[in-house]
Amino acid sequence: MKFEERYSCLPEDALPQEIVLLMGRGCFWKKCSFCDYHMDSGPDSVSVSLNNKVLKQVTGEFGRLVVLNSGSYFELPEETKKQVLEICRQRNICHLHMESHWLLREKTRVLKEKMDKEGICLHPRIGIETFDEQYREEIMLKGMGYNQAPSAIAEIYDECCLLFGMTGQSPEQFEKDMSTALKYFSRVYVNIFNDNSTAVKADPELIRWFTVHSLPKLQKDPRICVLMNNTDLGVGD
Numbered sequence: 001m002k003f004e005e006r007y008s009c010l011p012e013d014a015l016p017q018e019i020v021l022l023m024g025r026g027c028f029w030k031k032c033s034f035c036d037y038h039m040d041s042g043p044d045s046v047s048v049s050l051n052n053k054v055l056k057q058v059t060g061e062f063g064r065l066v067v068l069n070s071g072s073y074f075e076l077p078e079e080t081k082k083q084v085l086e087i088c089r090q091r092n093i094c095h096l097h098m099e100s101h102w103l104l105r106e107k108t109r110v111l112k113e114k115m116d117k118e119g120i121c122l123h124p125r126i127g128i129e130t131f132d133e134q135y136r137e138e139i140m141l142k143g144m145g146y147n148q149a150p151s152a153i154a155e156i157y158d159e160c161c162l163l164f165g166m167t168g169q170s171p172e173q174f175e176k177d178m179s180t181a182l183k184y185f186s187r188v189y190v191n192i193f194n195d196n197s198t199a200v201k202a203d204p205e206l207i208r209w210f211t212v213h214s215l216p217k218l219q220k221d222p223r224i225c226v227l228m229n230n231t232d233l234g235v236g237d
Ligand code: SF4
Pocket: 027, 028, 029, 030, 031, 032, 035, 036, 037, 038, 070, 071, 072, 101, 127, 142
């Protein structure tokens, strides 16, 4: 990935923000059937200096920083996490968004408390993909387990990501997912599945349905961010 693909700033977003895509040690899970972006990883000897250069571009102008990496925030090197905190302090960033897997929820809760003491509001984001647990666990292999009430997930996570457009999904499932996500989470990211190097395939019919019937409505809601392509946030390749 090119260096310039690791920083972006979205002044027009409902939540104006800066975004950095950092390099970590790699997703601990790596089992999701649809995912190949956990490949953006490396040893600390490479990632610390890369992340350092990326973070130096953060100005703090919106007071809101989104830190992404291909996996969970906790897979970033310790030195990088310290630098993120330092940048937030120096640039008066009071809102920090990051992602973490459900199995790291306890660490996420502890980090939220720690950031709170620093005067930084942590907004954890989770890739739930769908609330249809059978599809999520058996087809997507997401590793969240069963009987996870959305209300319990939302006690720790403020934002969630849904994934739509894979073969085997349906408009009915998506509409249910959207209404559950909006009921419990302050912000919802809808990722439309693009074919990648995994064996999972996008369903063009479903994506057509989404574009015609769902997208125009979702675009009017500031709580929803639709990503038709993986690079729509201005980071990644
Ligand atoms: S948890 Fe995230 S990064 Fe890891 S395999 Fe699943 S989708 Fe990919």
